[in-house]
Amino acid sequence: MAFLEVSHIRKSFGNTPVLQGIDFTLEKGQVLSLIGSSGSGKTTLLRSMNYLEIPQEGTVSLNGEILFDYDHPAALRDEELRQKRLHFGMVFQSFNLFPQYNVLDNCTLAMDLLAKDQAKAARQRFDQAAVHKANQEVAKGILDRVGLSTKLANYPCELSGGQCQRVAIARALCMKPDILCFDEPTSALDPELTGEVLKVIKSLKNKDTTMVIVTHEMEFARNVSDKVIFMADGVIEEEGTPEEVFGNPKSPKTKSFLAKSLESI
Amino acid sequence: MELILEQMPIVIHSLNVGFLQTLKLFFITLIGAFPLGLVIAFGSMSPPLKYLTRTFVWVIRGTPLMIQLLIFYYFPGLVLGNPIWGGGESGRLAAASVSFIINYACYFSEIYRGGIQGIPVGQQEAGLVLGMTRGQIFRHVTLLQMIKAIVPPMSNEIITLVKDTSLSRIIALQEIIWAGQAFLKSSQGISGAIWPLFFTAIYYLIFTGLLTILLGKLEKKLSYFH
Numbered sequence: 001m002a003f004l005e006v007s008h009i010r011k012s013f014g015n016t017p018v019l020q021g022i023d024f025t026l027e028k029g030q031v032l033s034l035i036g037s038s039g040s041g042k043t044t045l046l047r048s049m050n051y052l053e054i055p056q057e058g059t060v061s062l063n064g065e066i067l068f069d070y071d072h073p074a075a076l077r078d079e080e081l082r083q084k085r086l087h088f089g090m091v092f093q094s095f096n097l098f099p100q101y102n103v104l105d106n107c108t109l110a111m112d113l114l115a116k117d118q119a120k121a122a123r124q125r126f127d128q129a130a131v132h133k134a135n136q137e138v139a140k141g142i143l144d145r146v147g148l149s150t151k152l153a154n155y156p157c158e159l160s161g162g163q164c165q166r167v168a169i170a171r172a173l174c175m176k177p178d179i180l181c182f183d184e185p186t187s188a189l190d191p192e193l194t195g196e197v198l199k200v201i202k203s204l205k206n207k208d209t210t211m212v213i214v215t216h217e218m219e220f221a222r223n224v225s226d227k228v229i230f231m232a233d234g235v236i237e238e239e240g241t242p243e244e245v246f247g248n249p250k251s252p253k254t255k256s257f258l259a260k261s262l263e264s265i
Numbered sequence: 266m267e268l269i270l271e272q273m274p275i276v277i278h279s280l281n282v283g284f285l286q287t288l289k290l291f292f293i294t295l296i297g298a299f300p301l302g303l304v305i306a307f308g309s310m311s312p313p314l315k316y317l318t319r320t321f322v323w324v325i326r327g328t329p330l331m332i333q334l335l336i337f338y339y340f341p342g343l344v345l346g347n348p349i350w351g352g353g354e355s356g357r358l359a360a361a362s363v364s365f366i367i368n369y370a371c372y373f374s375e376i377y378r379g380g381i382q383g384i385p386v387g388q389q390e391a392g393l394v395l396g397m398t399r400g401q402i403f404r405h406v407t408l409l410q411m412i413k414a415i416v417p418p419m420s421n422e423i424i425t426l427v428k429d430t431s432l433s434r435i436i437a438l439q440e441i442i443w444a445g446q447a448f449l450k451s452s453q454g455i456s457g458a459i460w461p462l463f464f465t466a467i468y469y470l471i472f473t474g475l476l477t478i479l480l481g482k483l484e485k486k487l488s489y490f491h
């Protein structure tokens with residue numbers, strides 16, 4: 001049994017099929033890169049994994065437990081949905097930082113709210129100040145890892161795109177997700193800033209961090225991934241190790257996509 | 266000039282009384298229109314009520330407030346034979362308040378709608394993937410962004426409202442214009458004086474000036490992010 005199992009996901013928007021039966025698995029500590037041309041369904045697949053998008057069919061399982069069973073839609077209670085969603089962290093193309101909070105508060109806001117609700121559910125005493133302080137320490141440690149320990153008090157509008165995206169990564173890590181998902185994390189960045197973000201993502205790779213990365217950075221995908229999936233028109237056209245997919249692609253669609261991506265460099 | 270100085274205390278007293286009525290109408294309108302505007306905003310965004318609400322907003326914004334005042338004040342008594350407002354000044358204030366609240370709520374609703382719809386969905390989604398509930402996202406993330414977005418257009422409307430209150434002169438509400446105009450004919454031994462009417466402008470100027478400073482401070486306070 002694999003750590004993450006995504007099975008037969010089907011999703012249409014109106015009459016347009018966007019995902020036409022997606023299956024894949026991922027082991028703990030592995031990095032999966034999703035590549036494919038624009039419109040092939042990568043974002044929709046990522047969003048289907050954490051219920052931001054609700055597919056018509058399919059299941060998402062983690063550690064053998066079915067998190068989302070789209071075949072048997074049932075209204076999830078808010079609390080249930082929240083717990084399930086927290087297995088996944090998400091880093092968006094457009095950062096989506098909270099503009100009115102500084103870097104540190106961007107990281108601690110959701111941590112504090114969660115801790116408060118958990119204490120309430122367990123009918124425990126809740127010492128807001130102490131919890132906030134502890135959360136700040138955790139967040140500071142993580143912000144240090146992404147190289148932002150000097151920017152704690154800055155607001156997002158005072159940061160470069162690359163710094164913003166590193167805050168977004170830190171903010172996601174603060175919730176201790178089992179799987180960290182990235183949707184084209186460097187596509188909104190100036191070329192000279194992509195490097196610092198890719199370096200941070202690469203530095204996260206270890207035996208406990210499982211990542212799914214949608215990216216157009218082929219060199220990066222090749223270096224960092226344990227597994228690569230090439231999507232075309234809502235299906236998995238080809239999958240394998242980076243050596244297999246990049247070094248020896250079998251499908252003509254993969255070949256032509258890779259040739260085009262190299263051209264554009 | 267000497268005459269004016271002589272008349273001054275009497276006139277100022279009258280204008281003060283009138284301005285108090287102006288202020289009453291102003292604050293009652295704000296207190297009523299802030300929440301009603303939010304209700305109308307949600308109505309104009311919800312699929313079943315959308316068309317009805319937007320038609321209503323179109324009618325109210327598309328006709329002069331002065332006509333709305335006349336209709337609200339006279340229609341019940343003259344046409345329906347049911348003078349719900351009663352005679353006196355309190356009835357006129359009630360009718361004026363209802364007209365102003367409805368009129369301003371429609372303008373506010375459009376500003377609110379812009380504020381709500383202007384917040385990128387990414388903010389909501391970022392909150393959701395961080396395990397925040399919808400209520401928490403509204404309170405801790407979107408609310409302040411919405412307030413920041415609506416402060417400048419709301420300031421405009423609020424300043425306009427100060428001056429619009431003078432329209433209630435048409436139903437003889439005894440606000441400051443009415444009070445100033447009284448000296449044009451004859452009041453308290455002063456007759457044929459037009460300067461009190463001109464003098465009312467100073468009241469409006471000072472009050473809108475104060476509001477401008479106050480609202481500017483609020484805007485500045487929210488300028489630390491964007």
Ligand SMILES: Nc1ncnc2c1ncn2[C@@H]1O[C@H](COP(=O)(O)OP(=O)(O)O)[C@@H](O)[C@H]1O
Pocket residue numbers: 013018036037038039040041042043044045
């Ligand atoms: N909310 C939506 N409503 C309608 N169509 C959508 C929506 N989101 C995505 N699509 C369509 O689904 C297809 C796949 O989109 P997406 O998953 O964003 O692809 P990718 O991330 O690979 O570029 C596209 O054709 C897109 O136009």
Ligand SMILES: [Mg+2]
Pocket residue numbers: 042043044183184
């Ligand atoms: Mg995409």
